[in-house]
Amino acid sequence: MLLDLFESAAEVESQPAALGPGAVILRGAAAPTAAVLLAAVEHMIDQSPLRFMTTPGGYRMSVAMTNCGAAGWITDRSGYRYDAIDPLTGRPWPAMPSAFTDLACSAAATAGFSDFRPDACLINRYEPGARLSLHQDRNERDFNAPIVSVSLGLPAVFLFGGTQRSARPRRVPLLHGDVVVWGGPARLNFHGVVPLKEGHHPLLGRSRVNLTFRKAL
Ligand code: MD3
Ligand code: FE
DSSP states (O other): OHHHHHHHHHHHHHSOEEEETTEEEETTTTGGGHHHHHHHHHHHHHHSOOBOOBOTTSOBOSSEEEEEESOEEEEETTEEEEESBOTTTSSBOOOOOHHHHHHHHHHHHHTTOTTOOOSEEEEEEEOTTOOEEEEOOOOSSOTTSOEEEEEEESOEEEEEOOSSTTSOOEEEEEOTTOEEEEOGGGTTOOEEEOOOOOOOBTTTBSOEEEEEEEOOO
16 A cells, blocks of 8 residues: 555654664654754853864864753863853853754664763854864763764765775765764764755755764763
8 A cells, every 4th residue: 555655654654764884864853843953052152152163283174163051062272071161151051952952862862872861062064165173073072972973954975984084084975954973983983064055955055054962061
């Protein structure tokens, strides 16, 4: 029956799939709540605005960033670190909204990390041309905790490398609503984002927003 075919296709689409050892993708898992998530982002950037941070080497990042939660990731001339205070406002980062916590915890649980509780969420805003060069996320204290990422808006090509910088990365498209849990053997893999292509998204216009949930402390 045709209806059964469509139903099973829809089910398969939302099933967790392995991108590689330790990396589980939930295609479209955040699409139903995207409008709620983005309204929370708007409220957040009223309190702690998006800004272009400076790398320790003195380069201005092309991705605009802010944070919510007990700790926020920052970079400046003195290095990369987490801090409870937003250096731009001198105040704590905005609290993590329950819609964020709920999504991150349920995605992590689906991937087998039922005790994951994020205390930091880095919000990355890409406009066409913005990119993130190959790096590892190593400023968190506990590498046993996974990182959960949520992609919204324009599609991006994600670079998924290995544990050595020299391994040639795979190119993985990340689309609006995709949620990925990066844990276990994938936790310290090199990764990056190729320059965002020009485009228009119905909810976000010329931009992509990525939320990364971490246990930083
Ligand atoms: C794989 N952000 O904020 S999310 C970052 O799309 C970051 O904005 C990218 O890399 C973005 O640090 C990629 C996917 C991601 C995040 C963390 C990871 C993949 C990861 C940590 C380990 C391995
Ligand atoms: Fe990263």
